[in-house]
Amino acid sequence: MSFRKVVRQSKFRHVFGQPVKNDQCYEDIRVSRVTWDSTFCAVNPKFLAVIVEASGGGAFLVLPLSKTGRIDKAYPTVCGHTGPVLDIDWCPHNDEVIASGSEDCTVMVWQIPENGLTSPLTEPVVVLEGHTKRVGIIAWHPTARNVLLSAGCDNVVLIWNVGTAEELYRLDSLHPDLIYNVSWNRNGSLFCSACKDKSVRIIDPRRGTLMAEREKAHEGARPMRAIFLADGKVFTTGFSRMSERQLALWDPGSPLLQKASSSSKPPGPSSLCFCTVTSRAP
Secondary structure (H helix, E strand, O other): OOHHHHOOOOOOOOOOOOOOOHHHOEEOOOEOOOOOOOOOEEEOOOEEEEEEOOOOOEEEEEEEOOOOEEOOOOOOOEEEEOOOEEEEEEOOOOOOEEEEEEOOOEEEEEEOOOOOOOOOEOOOOEEEEOOOOOEEEEEEOOOOOOEEEEEEOOOOEEEEEOOOOEEEEEEOOOOOOOEEEEEEOOOOOOEEEEEOOOOEEEEEOOOOEEEEEEOOOOOOOOOOEEEEOOOOOEEEEEEOOOOOEEEEEEEOOOOOOEEEEEEEOOOOOOOOOOOOOOOOOO
8 A cells, every 4th residue: 555545635734833923912901801702802904803801891902903012001992881792793894893792782883993093982883782681692794784693692693784773683483592603604695503502503594494403513511613614514613422622514405414523632722733624534
């Protein structure tokens, strides 16, 4: 047997990383310590936004990408929420518009000055009220302007018209438990969700119907996440019953969601791994 048949060829085989220099990092940012599974940051071609610790409400920083180095503790923030901010997302159609969801059960949309903040921003452009519990997920529609998705701990997904501050669609019967995350597909016709009941769902928001569902996508009790890929497949991360980290690729085109998966023990906190998906069995 030849060596080529034993060792798989991969374009990631010789990938290596190099640490960024300190003067290219953002330092001394007091990132929020709220107990919520979130990235706590969002970036676009102009700004970096980071949810930070704040007294008497919720706040997040908005920094021009060029403002690296040590950040002054007195740097102005966006601070209109009365509860901690849980999630933020930049509008894909306007680099100066960002939405935020908070423990105060509201969604707020903000207009950031062209050159960044010079003073605290306390007045949102729009306040969206419709959730009865904290709002932990925010996702702008990828193709339609002024359309925003929010999901809260009330297990409800709302689709908003930001221009009129009206609900377009309310999906309140598709998730029996806490929603971990939501992801739009490339054209915004569908979104997928990961739920605490261990199911991955693909939903048509206009019809309010469940297009596909996979129960026990990952059988572990820890949170999982699901995202749509460009080719329409769904990629998920989660854990097995034995707390092994799992990665799975699902094909929504099959009668039931089918997957190809990989399991391993959780890597260290600074580990980064690359996976190549092939048509051959492992």
